[in-house]
Amino acid sequence: MPLVSVDEVAGYNFDFILIGGGTAGLTLASRLSENAEWSILVLEAGNAHLDDHPLISRPSQYGLQFANPEYDWAFKTVPQKFSNNLEYLWSRGKGLGGSSAMNFSVWTLPPKEDIDNWEKLGNPGWNWDNFEKYSRKAVTYVPLELEKGGSEPVSVEAAFSVWDASKARGDGPIFITHPRQILDVDLKLYQASETFLNMGLPKSRAPYHGDCNGTYLNLNNVHPTLHSRTYSIDAIQIRPLGKTKPIYFDSVDGDLEASGVEFYHGPEKKLYQASAAEGSNCFSWILELSGIGRPEVLTKLGVKVKVPLDGVGENVQEHIWTGCSFKLKDDYEHDTYDILKDPVQLEKHMGLYSKGQGLFSTGIVTMAGMPLRTITSDAEKLYAAEEARIRQDIQEGKYPPGLAEQYEIQLQYANKGALDCELLGVAGNSVTGRNPPLPGKKYYSIGAFLNHNFSRGTIHCLSSDPHEPPAIDPHYFERDIDLQIFIKTIRYVREITKKAPLKDILSDDPASMELNPGAEIQTDEQIANWLKQCLSTTWHTTGSLSMLPKDKNGVVDPTLKVYGTKNIRVVDVSIIPLQFAAHTQATAYIIAEQGLSSALSFLSFIAAHRSLNH
Numbered sequence: 051m052p053l054v055s056v057d058e059v060a061g062y063n064f065d066f067i068l069i070g071g072g073t074a075g076l077t078l079a080s081r082l083s084e085n086a087e088w089s090i091l092v093l094e095a096g097n098a099h100l101d102d103h104p105l106i107s108r109p110s111q112y113g114l115q116f117a118n119p120e121y122d123w124a125f126k127t128v129p130q131k132f133s134n135n136l137e138y139l140w141s142r143g144k145g146l147g148g149s150s151a152m153n154f155s156v157w158t159l160p161p162k163e164d165i166d167n168w169e170k171l172g173n174p175g176w177n178w179d180n181f182e183k184y185s186r187k188a189v190t191y192v193p194l195e196l197e198k199g200g201s202e203p204v205s206v207e208a209a210f211s212v213w214d215a216s217k218a219r220g221d222g223p224i225f226i227t228h229p230r231q232i233l234d235v236d237l238k239l240y241q242a243s244e245t246f247l248n249m250g251l252p253k254s255r256a257p258y259h260g261d262c263n264g265t266y267l268n269l270n271n272v273h274p275t276l277h278s279r280t281y282s283i284d285a286i287q288i289r290p291l292g293k294t295k296p297i298y299f300d301s302v303d304g305d306l307e308a309s310g311v312e313f314y315h316g317p318e319k320k321l322y323q324a325s326a327a328e329g330s331n332c333f334s335w336i337l338e339l340s341g342i343g344r345p346e347v348l349t350k351l352g353v354k355v356k357v358p359l360d361g362v363g364e365n366v367q368e369h370i371w372t373g374c375s376f377k378l379k380d381d382y383e384h385d386t387y388d389i390l391k392d393p394v395q396l397e398k399h400m401g402l403y404s405k406g407q408g409l410f411s412t413g414i415v416t417m418a419g420m421p422l423r424t425i426t427s428d429a430e431k432l433y434a435a436e437e438a439r440i441r442q443d444i445q446e447g448k449y450p451p452g453l454a455e456q457y458e459i460q461l462q463y464a465n466k467g468a469l470d471c472e473l474l475g476v477a478g479n480s481v482t483g484r485n486p487p488l489p490g491k492k493y494y495s496i497g498a499f500l501n502h503n504f505s506r507g508t509i510h511c512l513s514s515d516p517h518e519p520p521a522i523d524p525h526y527f528e529r530d531i532d533l534q535i536f537i538k539t540i541r542y543v544r545e546i547t548k549k550a551p552l553k554d555i556l557s558d559d560p561a562s563m564e565l566n567p568g569a570e571i572q573t574d575e576q577i578a579n580w581l582k583q584c585l586s587t588t589w590h591t592t593g594s595l596s597m598l599p600k601d602k603n604g605v606v607d608p609t610l611k612v613y614g615t616k617n618i619r620v621v622d623v624s625i626i627p628l629q630f631a632a633h634t635q636a637t638a639y640i641i642a643e644q645g646l647s648s649a650l651s652f653l654s655f656i657a658a659h660r661s662l663n664h
């Protein structure tokens with residue numbers, strides 16, 4: 051795809067306009083561009099960052115782009131009523147590549163049941179079999195060359211056997227592999243996995259094929275030989291053109307037909323237009339500014355209602371996480387990310403990276419997913435209490451259409467052993483946490499994640515000015531069960547630190563070993579308050595434009611077309627109707643791959659349209 055100037059775009063007509071050159075957006079653009087007949091415009095609000103190596107491409111520099119307006123939208127949530135009225139930073143990638151250019155390169159896939167639940171909610175074809183099939187279109191899996199090192203070949207080999215050898219390795223543009231230095235610098239990390247096994251967790255049987263219960267060494271999206279980030283820009287090269295304003299419509303004839311997009315470009319924020327014969331990619335706030343959404347929201351904005359659609363900006367679901375960090379023994383021999391605070395060490399490791407060694411050639415690799423009942427004997431009690439509350443709410447008519455059905459599936463699945471809790475090991479102090487690390491000390495962190503929150507939030511425009519951020523309200527802990535599960539998970543993390551071999555490398559001093567939460571945080575109430583202070587978005591927000599039947603507050607149908615429109619599609623993680631137990635980037639790519647295929651009849655229409663007009 052060529053790099054273009056605004057003069058080559060404004061006023062021109064395209065077959066497709068994609069709003070947002072992020073993870074799914076560039077994947078879609080890349081696939082569409084395989085048909086040389088089609089003209090495709092990607093409008094990205096951020097900059098191209100094509101020459102930004104190494105800020106984007108060097109992995110393992112977690113958080114370096116945070117709050118930098120060049121890379122991060124750095125939104126904030128509104129004060130969270132059920133979380134001490136606190137506001138939370140809400141980072142999201144800006145620029146070509148979107149969040150795939152700033153994420154932590156953890157590559158995971160959900161369990162089979164999580165995806166099959168999407169189909170149960172009324173989305174034919176959105177099931178595990180298709181999901182797995184499209185996952186292999188997005189990626190190429192490259193196994194680690196085990197002969198490179200490792201003192202215990204048998205157990206190491208077993209640790210790395212995460213891909214079923216009988217399954218194809220895929221042929222997509224995104225490389226996934228184990229980080230290059232895992233056998234050397236990272237070998238000790240395997241101790242955390244061993245500790246998880248010693249806690250009684252199983253080794254995950256097929257973490258990339260639908261069964262990830264237990265612990266495994268997860269893959270990273272990094273290049274197998276260069277060890278640079280592989281991300282959506284690897285599929286394509288294009289130039290961003292500005293922040294998008296509303297979509298505009300030419301004719302209203304039954305369903306609404308979009309005919310183009312207005313967008314701002316340049317420092318003076320000049321307004322331009324480009325038109326599209328068919329097709330667009332979208333966000334909840336752009337739909338609202340374009341007159342598609344909840345009438346009461348649009349009326350407040352002063353935007354004329356063109357398609358009343360109550361699901362827009364609703365059903366927002368979020369994984370949340372926080373890190374517990376523990377001081378390592380003073381004589382701990384291996385490097386951790388903590389040492390990068392020292393400029394001398396930083397320079398040393400940058401030099402090592404150029405040779406494919408050192409901390410920047412490592413990654414986050416220790417993963418564990420487990421049902422609540424694995425970590426607490428109170429699981430059944432907690433779910434039963436939540437079920438009773440839900441039944442009561444249903445009787446009182448408290449839920450919007452479709453939510454009761456989601457909860458029913460969520461509860462059934464929880465009782466069967468859904469992987470509601472996740473743990474992830476990091477060799478260094480976590481980016482969350484109230485207590486700062488001591489200079490010169492090394493830490494090990496265990497991140498605790500909630501996978502299937504019961505709380506549901508909203509994202510709505512506050513102003514008709516597209517430069518104003520939307521009101522992001524995830525309703526953290528509105529359902530108390532989310533908080534209770536989180537508390538249990540933190541207690542379980544503490545139990546893990548008492549088990550070998552992790553225990554053997556942690557400091558012997560009980561007063562200072564636990565940096566966060568810290569020895570003084572003990573009662574459930576104290577843990578709850580600490581969590582409220584230290585939680586973070588996992589940057590996995592889904593649901594604001596849910597793929598659901600229209601009468602269940604759906605926004606898009608299974609071909610990802612927005613209800614009430616002829617040609618507007620949403621192709622990104624906001625269509626996910628129900629959260630799942632995995633990080634979301636792989637799913638963003640898969641949604642683009644499957645979304646395109648689901649829209650095939652629409653694409654044939656484009657082809658016909660073109661042949662009539664040429």
Ligand SMILES: Cc1cc2nc3c(=O)[nH]c(=O)nc-3n(C[C@H](O)[C@H](O)[C@H](O)COP(=O)(O)OP(=O)(O)OC[C@H]3O[C@@H](n4cnc5c(N)ncnc54)[C@H](O)[C@@H]3O)c2cc1C
Pocket residue numbers: 069070071072073074075093094095096141142143144145146147148149150152153154155156157158292293294295333336588589590591621622623624632633634635636638
């Ligand atoms: C800090 C961070 C760490 C993460 N770590 C991981 C991880 O390790 N593993 C994992 O699996 N997932 C991770 N994720 C989540 C994952 O990266 C995202 O879920 C996924 O990339 C989202 O893809 P998307 O296509 O839906 O959106 P994005 O990739 O965010 O793309 C949206 C694009 O739209 C652009 N845009 C927005 N508004 C406009 C507008 N008005 N006009 C034009 N363009 C616009 C944005 O600038 C952006 O480029 C992380 C995310 C973040 C932010």
